[in-house]
Amino acid sequence: IPITQIKLKRLRMKLNHPFTTSFGEMRDKDFFITEAIDTEERSGFGESVAFPAPWYTEETVETNAHVMKDFLIPLLHENTISHPHDVREIFSPIKRNNMAKAALEGAIWDLDAKRKNQTLAEVLGGHKSEIDAGISIGIQPTIDDLLQKVGDHIQQGYKRIKLKIKPGSDVKTLREVRKQFPDIPIMADANSAYTLQDLNRLKQLDEFNLMMIEQPLAHDDITDHAQLQALIQTPICLDESIHSAADARKAIDLGSCRVINVKIGRVGGLTEALAIHDLCRERGIDVWCGGMLEAGVGRAHNIALTTLPQFNLPGDTAGSSLYWERDIIQPEVIVHNGTITAPDKPGIGYEIDQEALEAYMIDEMVFDL
Numbered sequence: 001i002p003i004t005q006i007k008l009k010r011l012r013m014k015l016n017h018p019f020t021t022s023f024g025e026m027r028d029k030d031f032f033i034t035e036a037i038d039t040e041e042r043s044g045f046g047e048s049v050a051f052p053a054p055w056y057t058e059e060t061v062e063t064n065a066h067v068m069k070d071f072l073i074p075l076l077h078e079n080t081i082s083h084p085h086d087v088r089e090i091f092s093p094i095k096r097n098n099m100a101k102a103a104l105e106g107a108i109w110d111l112d113a114k115r116k117n118q119t120l121a122e123v124l125g126g127h128k129s130e131i132d133a134g135i136s137i138g139i140q141p142t143i144d145d146l147l148q149k150v151g152d153h154i155q156q157g158y159k160r161i162k163l164k165i166k167p168g169s170d171v172k173t174l175r176e177v178r179k180q181f182p183d184i185p186i187m188a189d190a191n192s193a194y195t196l197q198d199l200n201r202l203k204q205l206d207e208f209n210l211m212m213i214e215q216p217l218a219h220d221d222i223t224d225h226a227q228l229q230a231l232i233q234t235p236i237c238l239d240e241s242i243h244s245a246a247d248a249r250k251a252i253d254l255g256s257c258r259v260i261n262v263k264i265g266r267v268g269g270l271t272e273a274l275a276i277h278d279l280c281r282e283r284g285i286d287v288w289c290g291g292m293l294e295a296g297v298g299r300a301h302n303i304a305l306t307t308l309p310q311f312n313l314p315g316d317t318a319g320s321s322l323y324w325e326r327d328i329i330q331p332e333v334i335v336h337n338g339t340i341t342a343p344d345k346p347g348i349g350y351e352i353d354q355e356a357l358e359a360y361m362i363d364e365m366v367f368d369l
């Protein structure tokens, strides 16, 4: 793939609604859009999902900038890439920093698909023409706010509702939601807010018929989760704990989870995400695509990945308008009757809204390869 230039565009975008989890509140997004340009001046786009603070994993926007600029882009300069699959190997001397790796690898996957005049979904091996959309609701100021939001999103057709929980905002909250909405598909995400000491509280969640509980225990744990899974009925889904297909294999072998949330950034790119997909398909583990409050480019990558067959549960990729006044892609991601139609144009399948992109841009770095 004859890449001549890499551009890193730093954007700041205001979220329509602040998003609160057990680890903190986010009001806006500060992140990188990556662009890989070839000899024919075609462009592929990627998005880094790291947040300004290391709340979710250890990466930040600043560590992304440092690692891309000082380590990963030089590796792209020194090596030839015949296929996007090669990027994982080329980046392997650099430990972790998965979101930085995924941001660059994603732009190369998009560029390669465009060069082949195929959709990103096609080059990944995905065939679904529509994908099911779920939504993740942050912790709300009051229970009434939460009930209102759940009702609105069910009305909009979302196929499952994810609620953020933490100690003190869990059993009572879920009981209220279940009372009002006895039959809807609900799951809870704790973002590592509990320990095995909270076993009794976690056991109480079994009464709410949750599809799953996501990452109840430590962000870097798989063994306590195996103990917990043996003691509760609700399936455990791992998010933060899974950084690679090797992690996924160990978690499955130990019985630490029955479901895996795949985030392209967290696992270091689409190649690794495909490996996790294939493993889960072999082992009969359900998978779905998580979200990181992405702008349109990241959202488009999630949609392409979700067209693969083992993505058999609704993900967290919701419509653009729930997050942004104006997204950076055209058309924006639209959810209709709880589904997103996979785009049929080459690559990520959405045009970059250059005017919006420029309006949000706060910095740009250009590297010749």
Ligand code: OSB
Pocket (backbone or CB within 6 Å): 056, 135, 136, 189, 191, 239, 290, 291, 292, 293, 294, 316, 317, 318
């Ligand atoms: O744990 O899945 C998570 C957002 C930021 C950080 C972590 C998580 C989330 C979400 C939101 O749940 C998903 C989305 O709407 O993009």
Ligand code: MG
Pocket (backbone or CB within 6 Å): 189, 191, 214, 215, 239, 240, 261, 290
């Ligand atoms: Mg999560």
